[in-house]
Structures are given as C-alpha cells and as structure tokens.
Amino acid sequence: MSFTPEQVINSLKKVKYPARNEDIVSLGMVQDVKVDGRDVSVTLVFDRWNDPFISSIKNACIKSINVHMGSKVRVKDNITVKIPGKTEDGIILPGVKNIVAIASGKGGVGKSTVACNLAVAAANKGYKTGLIDADVYGPSIPKMLHTEKSSPLVISKDGREMMIPVESYQVKLLSMGYFVDPADPVVWRGPMATSALKQFLSQTDWGELDYLFIDLPPGTSDIHLTMVQEVPVTGVVIVTTPQNVAVADALKGVNMFRSDKINVPVLGLIENMSWFTPAELSGNRYYIFGRGGGESLAKRLGIPLLGQIPLVLGVCEDSDTGHPSVLNEQSPARQIFLDLVDRLILEINNRNDNLAPTKRVKVKN
Numbered sequence: 001m002s003f004t005p006e007q008v009i010n011s012l013k014k015v016k017y018p019a020r021n022e023d024i025v026s027l028g029m030v031q032d033v034k035v036d037g038r039d040v041s042v043t044l045v046f047d048r049w050n051d052p053f054i055s056s057i058k059n060a061c062i063k064s065i066n067v068h069m070g071s072k073v074r075v076k077d078n079i080t081v082k083i084p085g086k087t088e089d090g091i092i093l094p095g096v097k098n099i100v101a102i103a104s105g106k107g108g109v110g111k112s113t114v115a116c117n118l119a120v121a122a123a124n125k126g127y128k129t130g131l132i133d134a135d136v137y138g139p140s141i142p143k144m145l146h147t148e149k150s151s152p153l154v155i156s157k158d159g160r161e162m163m164i165p166v167e168s169y170q171v172k173l174l175s176m177g178y179f180v181d182p183a184d185p186v187v188w189r190g191p192m193a194t195s196a197l198k199q200f201l202s203q204t205d206w207g208e209l210d211y212l213f214i215d216l217p218p219g220t221s222d223i224h225l226t227m228v229q230e231v232p233v234t235g236v237v238i239v240t241t242p243q244n245v246a247v248a249d250a251l252k253g254v255n256m257f258r259s260d261k262i263n264v265p266v267l268g269l270i271e272n273m274s275w276f277t278p279a280e281l282s283g284n285r286y287y288i289f290g291r292g293g294g295e296s297l298a299k300r301l302g303i304p305l306l307g308q309i310p311l312v313l314g315v316c317e318d319s320d321t322g323h324p325s326v327l328n329e330q331s332p333a334r335q336i337f338l339d340l341v342d343r344l345i346l347e348i349n350n351r352n353d354n355l356a357p358t359k360r361v362k363v364k365n
Helices: 003-010 054-069 112-123 190-202 222-230 246-258 293-301 313-320 334-354
Strands: 029-038 040-047 079-082 096-104 129-133 153-157 160-164 166-168 172-174 209-215 235-242 266-276 305-311
Touching: 003 029, 003 040, 003 054, 040 054, 054 079, 096 112, 096 222, 096 246, 096 334, 112 160, 112 172, 112 209, 112 235, 112 266, 112 313, 112 334, 129 190, 153 293, 190 222, 235 246, 235 293, 235 334, 246 266, 266 293, 266 334, 293 305, 305 334
Parallel strands: 040 079, 096 209, 096 235, 129 172, 129 209, 235 266, 266 305
Antiparallel strands: 029 040, 153 160, 166 172
C-alpha cells in the first residue's frame, strides 16, 4: 500500500489547536510533510518552545494519522517541532510548561509562605516543580525550605556558564539568599535587581518542569516588568488578607497584570489569614483582619477565589524551621494547601485550554 502527503495533510486537518479552536493545517502549523513508503514525517510549527499544547498536539497527530491512514503507517518518532527563525537554545526556559507568578499588593500577607507550600504541594503530587525567589531585597525562601547553607553549582554548558538550582523537598530553587550573607542588606538600584532576575531565568539550567513558580516582591516594581519582558507568564496568583488596606493593594496588582501593556491572565485570588480558631475552641472563628475582603474582591473582578487560609500558628513555626506545613500531617493547613494546588492546576488547565499562550511584553521606551 502506498501513501501520499495529501492523505497526511487531510488527516492533520482533524487536529485542532485548543486555544484557537482551528485545525493545525489552517493555522499554518504543518510543514515539511514527507512520505517514504510506510514512513511519514511531519514538522509542526509553534510560537514558542514552552507552548503547553506541544505534547498533546503531537499525540493527537499520531492518533489521527493512524486512524485515517491505518496502523501500518510509521509516524510516532517522525514528528519534529520548530520555532520560526529560532532554535531551542535561543529560547528562555525551553523545558518549562507553565510559569506561574505569585504576587501581592503589599507585604506581610504571607505571599512567600503560600508560594513555598504551593510549590512543595505540586512536587508532592508528582509534578516537576521549580521556585524562584524574586524578592531580591528580602529573600526568605532559603529559610522556609531549610536551604540557608546551600548554594547553586555553576557548570559550563554549550559554551556558557549556567547555574544548577538548589533542590529541597523535590523542588528546584533559586534565590538571592544563596549569594549573600543573611545578615547583610541588599542595597541595589533597580537595574542590578532586575539583572539578577534575568540571570535566574536565562542563565540557569532548570531542565524539564511542569510548573515554575515565581515569588515576586510585594507591590509593583521593576522586577514585575522585567519578568513579563523576559518570559511568557502563564498566569498570576494574587495573595491578600481580608483587611481593607491589603484588598485595596491587591486590586492594584490585579489591574497591573490585566492592563493592556502587560496582559497576563489572573488565575485567581488566595485570601490568607482569613480567620483564627483557637485549639480549645475548635468551633469558633475570630475574624482578626476583617471578614470577606478577598471573597468580595474576587466576585467584583470576576476572578476565582482559589481558597481561604486560616491564621494557624503552626504555619509560622513550620516556615521558621524550614519544614512546609503542607508536609506536616499534624497541621490543619496541610489539606488546605493540597486543595489549593489542585484548584490552581485546574485553573491553569482551563486557562491553557481557552486562551492563546501569553506573549512576552514588549515595552517601548
């Protein structure tokens, strides 16, 4: 039996790109279709190497060709991926499927604690996970994950010096805290801080990751702008407390990422320190920082409230000892963080299924 390129193309017309709901042939994603006896080879063109649909579309192509042309066609190992005018080596974070920023409008809302526990929870569920501590002025991740005395290795790869992340609880980590004495303040101007973040992103061998979390500094700053300029951010999570001041600042953070210049999807809101329940009064809730502020903001903005985390003394103690609460089976916060990461992954999948991949921001001077 002989096959033709036209048969291959017709088979691939059945494969749709999820975010655009059009077939990959119409979108111009199919190139270099070749047939040699039973061997079929195809080149698929994507906008970026960390497109979340690369793997699923490759599998869909194999299935469609086998369904419409017969199982005797050999195509499984003959599908290649390319980016127009670029090689994989020229793309930042080529092996990272999803980049998720964790942000807050103000400090003191527990953003880094949430980021640590989300990253460890994702790793605990079997996902390949990384975490960047982008708060270069006040790095806290090394202490929270018990790696204060660690430092990244530096290797030579393809003629470039590359850092190898520190690893703790199956999470790959990088923080300014690994390069400075914990007692020394980081007194840097903006360009120096953003240069450090660029190195964390482009001069680090992160390998293959399902999720790379970036713990941003509080507020809005050069760091945030540098991040969206350097990498296509899948989405952002905003952390707040119910307090009116925190909610007002959280609104600014949401509006920044939703602005026309930035345009990064907001995956949802997490309300931290929602209430306090004493151990001796397990049925009581005391709303120390106000009530319902995060829930009200999420409804007003039309974004998911991913979850509410009560004020638990043990969470603070776990962070101080470098043992995340999500791994502490005695902590009442453990299941909350596990549920939070499940809900977050669901929102990431919904975002990837319904929206086109985020593009890096180009800022005109």
